Amino acid sequence: MAVIGTRVRAPRRPAMSDRRLALLLAAPAAALLALFVVYPFLTALLNSFADVDAASGRRTFIGIDNFVTIGSDPDLRAAFGRTVVWTVSNMVLQVCLGVLVALLLNARLRGQGLARGLVLFPYMVPAIVVALMFRYMFNDVTGLANYVLLDLGLIDAPLGWLSDPDVIMVTLVLVNVWKYTPFFVIVVLARLQTIPRDLYEAVSIDGGGRWAGLRAVTLPSILPVLLVAMLLRTIWTAYDFDIPYLLSAGGGPSGSAVTVPLAIRSLAFESGSIGQASALAVCMALLLIASAWVYLRGFNERTHV
Amino acid sequence: MAAVASPAQAMSRASPPRKPVDPFRAGQYVMLVVVVLAADLPLLFMILSAFRTEAANKQYPPSVDADTLTLDNFTSLFGTYxxxxxxxxxxxxxxxxxxxxxxxxxxxxxxxxxxxxxxxxxxxxxxxxxxxxxxxxxxxxxxxxxxxxxxxxxxxxxxxxxxxxxxxxxxxxxxxxxxxxxxxxxxxxxxxxxxxxxxxxxxxxxxxxxxxxxxxxxxxxxxxxxxxxxxxxxxxxxxxxxxxxxxxxxxxxxxxxxxxxxxxxxxxxxxxxxxxxxxxxxxxxxxxxxxxxx
CATH class of the missing domain: 1.10.3720.10 (MetI-like)
Structure with a gap:
């Protein structure tokens, strides 16, 4: 730590006040956030109440017409329904699997360190690569998935994983679960490692087995981090554009994989209805704020026990 | 779980006397293998396919044999494309x-x-x-x-x-x-x-x-x-x-x-x-x- 011994230099410049220095240090980041996040966010709000000229960006305010239009559009309602199913099924599967895998990786098995590293890989794989891999594996005719399942006798006829409008959302959810379950594994595993072993010993002294230990010690310990992780992942899953779009190659056969984010982009850039696209985004934002509120209330109740 | 983690058992890892196989433990190992394969097989399949000829990738039923390895995919990716x-x-x-x-x-x-x-x-x-x-x-x-x-x-x-x-x-x-x-x-x-x-x-x-x-x-x-x-x-x-x-x-x-x-x-x-x-x-x-x- 030689640096700490820095000598006093003879003519010292008058020091800037700490307050001004702090503001100066934070200013560039604040400016960037304002320009690329706050300003666009407010613009989206304004646009949702306006008819926006796609070329000039000029707004003509039309009240809540955009909301009425999107509310009465059957395609958008379908997209909305798909988003709800997509988000809920993703969360349920990812949380359950994530907790199970984290428990498994914390069970002091041999090769645990290596397995931890290997299990986290899917989370690092960029969405475009996920789409490439699984479009290849889930090809109806030549794909590995159909071949293996047919061979094992689990299905009688090849499944149209990505070509059958009734199946495609299931495929998208499965692939998304593959990619994002490791997030829950990481979060839960980190918490599990901090649980003192004597808590389990206390349970077993009281005559409790594995199940009692799980219920009395493990689950209460991981619940708070799990709720925070669920909040974050719910927001990003509901709004995820990349996996549904790339894996379904643009929305699937006859739009069978169009979720709200895909609808927002196509409304804005294909139909030029910027106002409606913004209204859709605002509706989604309100719903997510509501769900965040529910989560956080649950979080507070749990932690204040 | 507490029994598994007890210090006595941790020490017994070093000493030779074998214990009977715990079926729960065995099940955990099976699950671990399944989870790792599920996470990483798609990646391995991608790597294999990237190094195989078009003919090998197109054959049906799909095979995982690696006898036709090639760098052609990379040369055309960086060359033609x-x-x-x-x-x-x-x-x-x-x-x-x-x-x-x-x-x-x-x-x-x-x-x-x-x-x-x-x-x-x-x-x-x-x-x-x-x-x-x-x-x-x-x-x-x-x-x-x-x-x-x-x-x-x-x-x-x-x-x-x-x-x-x-x-x-x-x-x-x-x-x-x-x-x-x-x-x-x-x-x-x-x-x-x-x-x-x-x-x-x-x-x-x-x-x-x-x-x-x-x-x-x-x-x-x-x-x-x-x-x-x-x-x-x-x-x-x-x-x-x-x-x-x-x-x-x-x-x-x-x-x-x-x-x-x-x-x-x-x-x-x-x-x-x-x-x-x-x-x-x-x-x-x-x-x-x-x-x-x-």
């Missing part, structure tokens, strides 16, 4: 964004970690909100801002946008890192004649290198993986980053061979995996503290 240009674009954008996030994030996080008054508090909250705001929500106005400024199809503008988008995560990660650095060290340096900024530069930064590297790796990986903004803002083919370029290749599936696509996938995923392996230890603890938007 000019993929090197897209990778270079990705590298430039991700590199600039990483530099931007690290520089702006470090100084702002220091300010947020050491001072607490209204404008800074507002900014801290703002960063949390910005972290939560999903890209699709602001995609349209962001596009209007950038094209309105005549900066559409500009790699530097894309890098500036990425800097803003990935800044909040780094900001909060570094802020908590700096909070862990004892303030006494800085005070000692200041007593010895450093200015506040000098103390930050000479004392806090050197101690915080691991945190800064973690933030850099996260940012680079996130920017490298980004698709939505890049595909919307880059309008000319020569300015495409690797991800949207690969999607265009995918659109020609049928004319484009599977092996070629898998080669593109491998080339894109490789840097992320290498970074991940290099920094695995830090990443896992960093991930536990929060996560990169994705």
């Amino acid at each position: 000019g993929f090197g240009q897209y990778l270079q674009n990705s590298l430039v954008v991700s590199g600039l964004a990483t530099a931007g996030v690290v520089i702006l994030g470090t100084i702002a996080a220091y300010a947020l970690s050491r001072f607490d008054f209204l404008p800074l508090r507002v900014m801290g909250r703002l960063a949390i909100v910005a972290y939560l705001v999903p890209p699709i929500l602001i995609l349209v106005p962001v596009t209007q801002v950038i094209f309105g400024a005549g900066l559409g199809d500009n790699l530097i503008a894309l890098a500036a946008l990425y800097t803003a988008v990935f800044l909040p995560f780094a900001l909060w990660m570094l802020r908590s890192y700096f909070q862990g650095v004892a303030i006494q060290l800085e005070e000692a340096a200041m007593v010895d004649g450093c200015t506040r900024f000098g103390a930050f530069r000479r004392v806090v930064i050197p101690i915080s290198v691991p945190g800064v590297i973690t933030a850099a790796i996260f940012t680079f990986a996130a920017a490298w993986s980004e698709y939505l903004y890049a595909s919307t803002l880059m309008t000319s083919t020569s300015n495409l980053t690797a991800n949207p370029a690969t999607y265009l290749l995918m659109g020609h599936y049928g004319t484009t061979s599977a092996g070629l696509l898998m080669a593109a996938g491998l080339v894109i995923v490789a840097p992320v995996v290498v970074l991940y392996l290099v920094a695995q230890r830090w990443l896992v603890s960093g991930l536990a503290a929060g996560a990169v938007k994705g």
Whole structure:
């Protein structure tokens, strides 16, 4: 730590006040956030109440017409329904699997360190690569998935994983679960490692087995981090554009994989209805704020026990 | 579970007498293998396919034999399809964004970690909100801002946008890192004649290198993986980053061979995996503290 011994230099410049220095240090980041996040966010709000000229960006305010239009559009309602199913099924599967895998990786098995590293890989794989891999594996005719399942006798006829409008959302959810379950594994595993072993010993002294230990010690310990992780992942899953779009190659056969984010982009850039696209985004934002509120209330109740 | 973890048993690992196989334990090992295979087989299949001939990839029933290995997919990817240009674009954008996030994030996080008054508090909250705001929500106005400024199809503008988008995560990660650095060290340096900024530069930064590297790796990986903004803002083919370029290749599936696509996938995923392996230890603890938007 030689640096700490820095000598006093003879003519010292008058020091800037700490307050001004702090503001100066934070200013560039604040400016960037304002320009690329706050300003666009407010613009989206304004646009949702306006008819926006796609070329000039000029707004003509039309009240809540955009909301009425999107509310009465059957395609958008379908997209909305798909988003709800997509988000809920993703969360349920990812949380359950994530907790199970984290428990498994914390069970002091041999090769645990290596397995931890290997299990986290899917989370690092960029969405475009996920789409490439699984479009290849889930090809109806030549794909590995159909071949293996047919061979094992689990299905009688090849499944149209990505070509059958009734199946495609299931495929998208499965692939998304593959990619994002490791997030829950990481979060839960980190918490599990901090649980003192004597808590389990206390349970077993009281005559409790594995199940009692799980219920009395493990689950209460991981619940708070799990709720925070669920909040974050719910927001990003509901709004995820990349996996549904790339894996379904643009929305699937006859739009069978169009979720709200895909609808927002196509409304804005294909139909030029910027106002409606913004209204859709605002509706989604309100719903997510509501769900965040529910989560956080649950979080507070749990932690204040 | 408590019995399994008891110290007596931990010691018995070293001593030879064999215990009867615990069926629960055996089941756990089976599950572990299943989980690892489920996570990694798709990647292995991609790697294998990237190095096989078109004929081998097209055969049905599919086989996993590796007797027809070739580098043809990579030569045509970089030759015929000019993929090197897209990778270079990705590298430039991700590199600039990483530099931007690290520089702006470090100084702002220091300010947020050491001072607490209204404008800074507002900014801290703002960063949390910005972290939560999903890209699709602001995609349209962001596009209007950038094209309105005549900066559409500009790699530097894309890098500036990425800097803003990935800044909040780094900001909060570094802020908590700096909070862990004892303030006494800085005070000692200041007593010895450093200015506040000098103390930050000479004392806090050197101690915080691991945190800064973690933030850099996260940012680079996130920017490298980004698709939505890049595909919307880059309008000319020569300015495409690797991800949207690969999607265009995918659109020609049928004319484009599977092996070629898998080669593109491998080339894109490789840097992320290498970074991940290099920094695995830090990443896992960093991930536990929060996560990169994705």
